[in-house]
Amino acid sequence: MISIRLPFAGQCLALVLLLLIFSWISLFSWSVIAITPMDALHALYNMNAESIAQHIVHDLRLPRVLIGIMVGANLAAAGVIMQGLTQNPLASPSVLGINAGAALGMATVSSIAPWFGLLGTSLAAIIGGGIAWAFVMLLGSAWRGGNEHGRLVLAGVAISALCAALTKAVIIIAEDQAAGVLTWLAGSLTDARWQTFDSFWPVCVIGLLGAMLIAPTLNLLQLGDDNARNLGVSLMWVKLGGSFLVLLLVGSAISSVGAIGFVGLLVPHMARMLAGQDHRKFLPIAMMLGACLVVLSDTISRGIIYPAETPAGAILALIGAPFFIYLVRKRTL
Amino acid sequence: MSLSTHNLSVGYHDKAIVKQVDLSIPEGKIIALLGPNGCGKSTLLKAMARILSPMEGQVHWQGKNLHGISSKKLAQQLALLPQTQPIPEGIKVKDLVAYGRSPYTGFWGRINRDDQVIIDNVMTETGIIELADQLVSELSGGQRQRVWLAMTLAQDTPYLLLDEPTTYMDLSHQVELMHLLRKLNLQGKTIVTVLHDINQAARYCDYLIVMKQGEIVTQGMPESVLTETMLKDVFSLNAQIHQDPIAQTPMCVVE
Amino acid sequence: MATRSLPILLLTLLGLLLANLMFGAVSIPFKQILDGLQIGSEHYFTVHEYRLPRTILAMLVGAMMALAGALVQGVIRNPLASPDVLGVSHGAGLAAVFYMSFFPNADISWLPAVALVGSLMAALMLWWLCGQHSSTIKMAITGVALAALYASCIDFLMLVKPLEINNALLWLTGSLWGRGWNQLSMLLPWLLLMPFALWLAKPLNLIHLGDDSAISLGIKANKLRLASLAIAVGLTASCVAICGPIGFLGLVAPHLTRKLVGGRHQILLPSTMLVGAILLLLADLAARTIDPPIELPAGIMTAIIGAPYFLWLLLRTK
Numbered sequence: 066m067i068s069i070r071l072p073f074a075g076q077c078l079a080l081v082l083l084l085l086i087f088s089w090i091s092l093f094s095w096s097v098i099a100i101t102p103m104d105a106l107h108a109l110y111n112m113n114a115e116s117i118a119q120h121i122v123h124d125l126r127l128p129r130v131l132i133g134i135m136v137g138a139n140l141a142a143a144g145v146i147m148q149g150l151t152q153n154p155l156a157s158p159s160v161l162g163i164n165a166g167a168a169l170g171m172a173t174v175s176s177i178a179p180w181f182g183l184l185g186t187s188l189a190a191i192i193g194g195g196i197a198w199a200f201v202m203l204l205g206s207a208w209r210g211g212n213e214h215g216r217l218v219l220a221g222v223a224i225s226a227l228c229a230a231l232t233k234a235v236i237i238i239a240e241d242q243a244a245g246v247l248t249w250l251a252g253s254l255t256d257a258r259w260q261t262f263d264s265f266w267p268v269c270v271i272g273l274l275g276a277m278l279i280a281p282t283l284n285l286l287q288l289g290d291d292n293a294r295n296l297g298v299s300l301m302w303v304k305l306g307g308s309f310l311v312l313l314l315v316g317s318a319i320s321s322v323g324a325i326g327f328v329g330l331l332v333p334h335m336a337r338m339l340a341g342q343d344h345r346k347f348l349p350i351a352m353m354l355g356a357c358l359v360v361l362s363d364t365i366s367r368g369i370i371y372p373a374e375t376p377a378g379a380i381l382a383l384i385g386a387p388f389f390i391y392l393v394r395k396r397t398l
Numbered sequence: 399m400s401l402s403t404h405n406l407s408v409g410y411h412d413k414a415i416v417k418q419v420d421l422s423i424p425e426g427k428i429i430a431l432l433g434p435n436g437c438g439k440s441t442l443l444k445a446m447a448r449i450l451s452p453m454e455g456q457v458h459w460q461g462k463n464l465h466g467i468s469s470k471k472l473a474q475q476l477a478l479l480p481q482t483q484p485i486p487e488g489i490k491v492k493d494l495v496a497y498g499r500s501p502y503t504g505f506w507g508r509i510n511r512d513d514q515v516i517i518d519n520v521m522t523e524t525g526i527i528e529l530a531d532q533l534v535s536e537l538s539g540g541q542r543q544r545v546w547l548a549m550t551l552a553q554d555t556p557y558l559l560l561d562e563p564t565t566y567m568d569l570s571h572q573v574e575l576m577h578l579l580r581k582l583n584l585q586g587k588t589i590v591t592v593l594h595d596i597n598q599a600a601r602y603c604d605y606l607i608v609m610k611q612g613e614i615v616t617q618g619m620p621e622s623v624l625t626e627t628m629l630k631d632v633f634s635l636n637a638q639i640h641q642d643p644i645a646q647t648p649m650c651v652v653e
Numbered sequence: 654m655a656t657r658s659l660p661i662l663l664l665t666l667l668g669l670l671l672a673n674l675m676f677g678a679v680s681i682p683f684k685q686i687l688d689g690l691q692i693g694s695e696h697y698f699t700v701h702e703y704r705l706p707r708t709i710l711a712m713l714v715g716a717m718m719a720l721a722g723a724l725v726q727g728v729i730r731n732p733l734a735s736p737d738v739l740g741v742s743h744g745a746g747l748a749a750v751f752y753m754s755f756f757p758n759a760d761i762s763w764l765p766a767v768a769l770v771g772s773l774m775a776a777l778m779l780w781w782l783c784g785q786h787s788s789t790i791k792m793a794i795t796g797v798a799l800a801a802l803y804a805s806c807i808d809f810l811m812l813v814k815p816l817e818i819n820n821a822l823l824w825l826t827g828s829l830w831g832r833g834w835n836q837l838s839m840l841l842p843w844l845l846l847m848p849f850a851l852w853l854a855k856p857l858n859l860i861h862l863g864d865d866s867a868i869s870l871g872i873k874a875n876k877l878r879l880a881s882l883a884i885a886v887g888l889t890a891s892c893v894a895i896c897g898p899i900g901f902l903g904l905v906a907p908h909l910t911r912k913l914v915g916g917r918h919q920i921l922l923p924s925t926m927l928v929g930a931i932l933l934l935l936a937d938l939a940a941r942t943i944d945p946p947i948e949l950p951a952g953i954m955t956a957i958i959g960a961p962y963f964l965w966l967l968l969r970t971k
Contacts, residue, residue, distance in 0.1 A: 155794075204964050215794055216967060219733070222797045223963045226900065230956030233826060234949050251808070375809070382805030390798045393791070394782060449865050473871025480865035484730060488916030489861070497858055501871045507855035507919060549862075553870065 080353040141355025144329025149283035159326035161221035165228035166197020176239030191316030252325035252378025280344040327385025405455035417612040430599035433609035447478035473501035477553040481561040498552030539566035560591040719929020721888040722903025735904035740799035742898035744775020768894035827899035827952020843891035854918035901959020
């Protein structure tokens with residue numbers, strides 16, 4: 066295991082710096098209309114209303130970066146909570162079916178009742194993800210605790226397959242909405258605007274604060290359900306509360322930018338390598354790492370077949386899937 | 399000698415568990431392989447049944463290397479009852495026992511009348527004839543063990559290699575099994591079996607082979623092998639040897 | 654059990670064959686179907702050119718996928734194993750998409766061979782990652798992880814080279830739509846694998862008893878495993894090349910069949926082909942008639958039936 070043992074504060078500082086640099090790069094790189102690095106900075110604090118480049122930065126790039134940061138932090142926090150609740154190193158929104166469930170909910174509502182609008186589809190995504198997650202937990206017998214890691218993952222995979230099939234069926238039957246749903250399914254930051262940002266940030270802040278509050282309890286869960294109960298943890302409430310937080314975090318992220326996979330799987334492990342096993346420390350680290358990862362892959366996704374864009378989700382999947390295999394191989398299941 | 403090992407080393411993943419063993423199995427006898435856990439008795443048995451390939455040395459069957467003989471032909475000479483078996487789904491007892499005839503059947507596995515006679519015989523002898531139409535997966539551990547034994551017997555080979563055949567059986571079935579082995583032995587079969595119960599081995603077997611840490615410590619008739627010093631050396635047990643009041647065989651009593 | 658089940662299965666199959674010819678966007682009465690086979694009749698195009706090859710294809714593909722599943726489950730002794738769970742179908746899909754996007758002008762009849770190479774590589778990859786000593790669930794998860802990897806590569810390729818994205822998408826959902834006599838003739842040579850598979854029935858019974866017993870009964874366990882996996886990969890690849898990955902069929906069909914006729918492969922293998930054919934015919938019929946004239950891919954129908962079955966299996970596996 067690689068451990069870079071900077072003190073905690075130093076790690077935080079380094080990650081914040083890294084995040085700022087990535088965001089800055091993301092603001093000016095790969096644009097059809099040339100943007101200089103200085104344009105990007107000027108647009109932030111001293112906007113020149115005449116410059117098209119600075120308008121692009123302010124109206125398109127900035128909300129995109131901010132949303133990318135929030136999405137990354139949300140998904141990483143959700144991954145940490147899920148892995149803590151299930152004590153399963155493979156737990157994450159994409160592996161355990163939440164993404165697929167949310168996609169199904171969203172596809173169903175937007176094709177059957179499109180007049181519900183953004184709020185309706187967000188709600189549908191959260192409800193769909195919640196139902197899928199409940200099914201996976203029940204079928205994978207994760208409520209009972211114990212070491213049934215493989216079963217939980219396979220249950221997640223089967224639920225994902227089922228939801229994916231139903232989603233495709235819905236898309237095909239309700240053809241007219243298909244294009245929108247398909248772009249959304251791939252998980253892309255292309256359509257991130259200030260409007261999305263406005264409805265996203267309150268939920269994001271509540272979710273992340275909640276995650277920090279639950280972190281000490283997650284430490285106790287590492288000792289096993291029985292020991293945690295001995296130490297006065299109410300398992301029932303922790304698991305319900307944790308699940309609710311996960312849904313809030315994942316649901317808000319998914320309804321803003323679509324199903325971005327593998328962040329929740331990848332980042333908690335990286336964070337553990339950096340900050341050790343204490344949730345109070347590696348949870349904030351994970352949030353910052355997640356933000357860095359999403360901003361970075363969004364930047365790459367714009368550049369890789371420039372001038373066309375690939376969804377950031379596809380880039381993340383390419384990085385994430387080999388890591389998933391590595392985890393399966395390394396861990397004894 | 400029909401079955402013998404020459405300077406045989408076998409093991410798993412490059413680690414030899416049986417080390418340079420020279421052994422000749424005496425023909426027409428019941429032979430027990432004894433020794434503490436992990437001494438290599440099951441590994442030796444598996445090597446003799448060509449389940450494991452030697453890392454060094456050879457196993458000979460009638461003077462020829464075991465791995466050079468056609469596997470179907472060998473399956474008509476040697477049968478092995480492994481220590482643990484999977485629980486096959488959707489297989490009836492009579493089907494499983496009939497699988498024992500496969501070294502003799504054609505490519506589609508059709509059972510002819512002679513095969514059927516043998517199958518019925520072994521099912522009667524092992525006391526599972528009334529279970530014939532049940533599914534193997536629905537039986538108890540002891541019943542299942544007898545079904546597997548019947549399958550091995552249906553192979554109708556002059557040599558039988560059994561790896562702890564009494565596992566899961568209650569005491570009366572254990573005794574029945576040992577009597578059955580004696581009966582088969584009288585019909586001319588050579589039987590090599592791994593046993594845990596030293597007294598059972600001394601009472602029912604003609605020849606004992608004692609192993610420790612992959613090597614053969616001693617072998618011979620129960621009277622000569624079963625001594626207090628051997629028990630101390632191999633099993634780290636302080637025990638006395640008495641005579642079994644009924645069978646007149648040696649019997650160890652732990653102090 | 655077997656003697657009762659077989660005639661029922663055969664009758665069901667015949668009934669479904671007929672139903673697939675009769676129903677669809679337009680219903681054609683039974684009498685006119687026979688007329689439809691003659692050139693020049695009113696329904697000639699619908700029956701002879703459209704529904705007949707598609708029905709035969711559904712029957713064959715269903716049978717082959719089910720057979721492949723039975724072979725894989727037979728040698729791996731894992732109820733959760735099947736070509737699609739082990740990532741073989743996705744491997745075939747990846748190779749095919751790769752081929753279509755980088756050689757857009759190449760001959761389409763090479764597709765089965767390309768898919769075969771892809772699924773072989775996927776099988777080797779799994780073998781390399783898991784080795785022989787992995788637990789069943791670990792193997793299944795590794796397969797699933799590999800499938801996820803291939804799926805993301807497919808997505809990526811389609812996004813980077815969006816040449817014939819619609820064609821590829823249609824093909825990747827696993828559908829019988831638009832398949833005709835041409836595709837059927839491409840599949841025919843692969844039917845030769847079926848007798849070889851049946852020839853393995855007896856040793857497959859014995860490998861079911863564990864490697865030790867099987868070897869002691871005169872079976873060469875490793876060779877058998879290689880042979881049946883190779884046949885299974887060949888069957889899967891040829892089907893995937895023509896219809897795309899039709900999920901869960903190779904998993905569900907052998908299971909259902911084992912419940913119906915027991916575990917002897919001499920009966921299991923032929924019956925599972927019947928069950929597979931029935932399931933795919935049913936799925937395709939439903940896919941065509943659920944909301945005409947829109948068609949759902951048959952692969953979606955099989956996933957909707959198959960995924961819950963998989964979950965149920967998972968609950969039962971200790």
